[in-house]
Structures are given as structure tokens and as C-alpha cells.
Amino acid sequence: RALDAAPESEAELAFEGALRPSTLAEFVGQPKVRGQLELLLRAAAIQNRTPDHILLAGPPGLGKTTLAMIVAAESGRPLRLSSGPAIQHAGDLAAVLSSLLPGEILFIDEIHRMARSAEEMLYLAMEDFRIDIMVGKGAGATSVPLELAPFTLVGATTRSGLLPNPLRDRFGFTAHLEFYDASDLERVLARAALLLDLDISSSAIAEIAGRCRGTPRIANRLLRRVRDFALVHGTGADLTAVRGALELYDVDPLGLDRLDRAVMDILLTRFDGGPVGLGTLAVSVGEEAETIESVVEPFLVRIGLLTRTPRGRVATPLAFRHFGIERSGVDRA
Ligand code: ADP
Numbered sequence: 021r022a023l024d025a026a027p028e029s030e031a032e033l034a035f036e037g038a039l040r041p042s043t044l045a046e047f048v049g050q051p052k053v054r055g056q057l058e059l060l061l062r063a064a065a066i067q068n069r070t071p072d073h074i075l076l077a078g079p080p081g082l083g084k085t086t087l088a089m090i091v092a093a094e095s096g097r098p099l100r101l102s103s104g105p106a107i108q109h110a111g112d113l114a115a116v117l118s119s120l121l122p123g124e125i126l127f128i129d130e131i132h133r134m135a136r137s138a139e140e141m142l143y144l145a146m147e148d149f150r151i152d153i154m155v156g157k158g159a160g161a162t163s164v165p166l167e168l169a170p171f172t173l174v175g176a177t178t179r180s181g182l183l184p185n186p187l188r189d190r191f192g193f194t195a196h197l198e199f200y201d202a203s204d205l206e207r208v209l210a211r212a213a214l215l216l217d218l219d220i221s222s223s224a225i226a227e228i229a230g231r232c233r234g235t236p237r238i239a240n241r242l243l244r245r246v247r248d249f250a251l252v253h254g255t256g257a258d259l260t261a262v263r264g265a266l267e268l269y270d271v272d273p274l275g276l277d278r279l280d281r282a283v284m285d286i287l288l289t290r291f292d293g294g295p296v297g298l299g300t301l302a303v304s305v306g307e308e309a310e311t312i313e314s315v316v317e318p319f320l321v322r323i324g325l326l327t328r329t330p331r332g333r334v335a336t337p338l339a340f341r342h343f344g345i346e347r348s349g350v351d352r353a
Contacts, residue, residue: 032241039212039240040086042093047083048211048236049204053195057087060193061095070123071095072192073146073173075131077180079318081237082197084176088127091174099125104133113138114153114166117145122169131175132182139187146173146190179314199234199322202226208236209243213257218247220257227262231275233319238275245269274323274342279307283316284325287335288345295332 041047044054057074064071074091076084092099098121107113107128112135120126128134134142145151149170152163173191177183180194188194200208206222206229213220224246232239242265249265250257272281282305287294290304302309307316317333320326325339340347 048207070170070172075191075194076176078197081235088174092125104130107134107138110137110141120171125172127174129176132177202229205229223259224262233275292348293335295334297332
């Protein structure tokens with residue numbers, strides 16, 4: 021799992037933190053989202069008010085947490101970090117909301133995983149900076165309104181379609197983060213190499229950029245493995261070191277990770293390229309359908325290995341070629 025997109029250990033988090041850009045200007049790529057955020061922040065600054073609520077949507081590792089931190093830093097406001105899985109009751113959310121400082125930025129990662137009851141509390145909080153707290157139980161229960169300090173919610177989700185409409189509608193703006201192209205990834209890597217004081221060749225950078233699944237987090241992580249490889253083998257951080265490290269960690273020529281390959285393998289070999297339903301595919305690889313749909317598939321679609329059709333998921337001719345598998349030729353009609 022060394023190269024999957026989610027951060028794992030404390031060391032990994034510390035490493036990521038060190039490479040995180042802290043201003044919009046330093047944030048590589050995503051020009052559209054940067055422009056949109058910049059406008060929103062400047063308008064709020066001119067009017068001296070809290071910026072509108074912001075929803076950041078996109079697969080893991082593309083910079084959602086980083087952007088939340090940048091929003092706080094650029095607007096000179098404190099930042100509070102929370103996540104959907106940590107909010108399992110309305111009370112969990114009430115505790116966070118009622119303790120916010122005036123103008124604070126509240127980041128809720130994986131906001132689509134928040135408890136339903138909390139979601140409803142959040143609607144009112146986002147709209148009126150107010151919540152209703154239930155006091156007592158049964159027939160004697162009453163709801164007591166509580167005023168909140170104005171705040172800006174920055175929500176992150178792997179897919180905005182997973183959010184209920186009333187919640188989605190309360191964000192002033194939704195930013196859709198896209199996978200990064202090779203030239204942006206090269207810039208991410210060059211910047212990281214500089215911060216790590218790593219002397220790396222441009223061909224090595226280009227090779228990593230082409231094999232990191234369009235994802236800055238994975239690019240940085242591969243860079244670290246290349247640094248290890250160069251250190252241990254006493255070589256420079258060059259193309260040979262990159263190829264050695266990538267081979268050792270089983271990184272596919274297209275940068276596919278373990279789960280990507282498992283999905284493609286099942287689709288190609290067990291289902292002869294499909295079409296196969298999302299649920300069946302998810303059960304076959306032992307993952308949640310949501311993860312397959314919002315984390316695995318977007319990249320496979322983007323690089324042209326898989327298409328989503330009304331009848332199910334279908335492997336493309338390119339996928340058969342890439343994995344060197346022949347279609348069985350059985351008539352599926
Ligand atoms: P997400 O919250 O979407 O999973 P993060 O914001 O945690 O992703 O980003 C993961 C890592 O990738 C960060 O530590 C950062 O170093 C790097 N990163 C992400 N986006 C960019 C970018 N646009 N420019 C430079 N580095 C980036």
C-alpha cells in the first residue's frame with residue numbers, strides 16, 4: 021500500500037506538511053480554481069467579512085486540505101480542522117461550531133461522511149450562523165437557539181455528487197479539482213526537490229511525473245522513494261534511480277496503484293471487459309462502491325482504460341492492450 025493515495029503514518033503526514041504550499045501563488049496548477057478562490061477572498065477582504073463557504077471536490081491527494089490551509093493563511097484567519105467521520109452525532113458538530121472563534125475557517129474533510137443529524141444542524145449554521153440545541157429528553161425536550169460566531173466552512177469531498185442537495189446548495193462556490201498534467205507535476209516535483217535539497221535530473225523528474233497517477237501526493241511520495249534509492253545505492257537521483265525505485269514498489273508504467281490494477285484485472289479477466297455493474301465490481305475487489313466510483317474510476321476514465329456506460333463499466337481496447345489480455349471472443353449479446 022506504500023504508494024496508494026491516502027496518507028498513512030505520522031511520518032508521512034509530517035513529510036506532506038513540509039512540502040505543502042502555503043500561498044495561492046505557490047500552489048501549482050489548477051489555474052481555474054486558483055483564480056476563483058482569489059476573487060472570492062479578495063471580495064471578502066474588501067468588504068471585511070468572512071469569505072463564502074467553499075466546497076472542494078476531487079479525488080484524494082489533489083490539494084484539498086492544502087487549499088483549505090491556504091484560504092486561512094491568505095485571509096489571515098485561524099483554521100480549525102475536522103472531518104466527516106469524526107462527526108457522528110449532531111452533538112459532535114455543535115461542540116465544534118460553538119467553540120469557533122469569530123471569522124475562523126472550519127475545514128471538514130470527507131464532509132459526505134458526516135452523520136445525517138449533523139448535516140441538518142449544519143444547514144442552519146451555514147445560513148444563519150445559528151444552531152438549535154435540544155435540551156432534555158422525551159416530552160419535556162425543548163430546543164434552545166444558540167448564536168454562533170460568523171465562520172467560513174471549507175468542505176472537502178471526493179465527489180460533490182455524494183452530498184445531499186440542501187448541503188451542496190449552501191456553499192457559495194464549489195471548486196472541482198482535476199488530475200494534474202505532466203508539466204504541472206514536474207513543477208510540483210521540482211519544488212519538492214528544492215525543499216528536500218535533492219539534486220535530481222530533469223529526466224528523472226519527467227519519469228516520476230508520468231507515473232504518479234496525476235496526483236501531487238503520489239508524486240511527492242515517489243520522490244521520497246527515489247531519494248531513498250539514491251541514498252542506499254550511492255547513485256544520483258537520476259533516471260536509473262527512478263526506474264529502480266518504481267520497479268521495487270511495483271509502480272505500473274501508467275502509474276496505476278494496487279487497487280486500480282485489481283479493478284482492471286477483474287474487469288478484464290473475470291468479466292471479459294464488461295459491461296459489469298459497479299456493485300459487482302466493488303464486491304469482487306473487496307472495496308466499497310463509493311471508493312471505486314470516486315477514487316479509482318476517475319483516473320482510469322481519465323487515462324482511457326475504462327468507460328462508464330448505462331449498462332455498466334467497460335474496459336476499453338487500450339486496456340486490453342495495456343494489460344496484454346485478449347478478449348475471449350465469447351458472444352456476450
Ligand atoms: P487532499 O486533501 O486533496 O487529499 P492534500 O492537500 O493533502 O490533498 O495534498 C497532498 C500533498 O500534495 C500535500 O502535502 C502537498 O505537498 C501536495 N500538493 C497537493 N496539491 C499541490 C499543488 N497544487 N502544488 C504543490 N503541492 C501540492
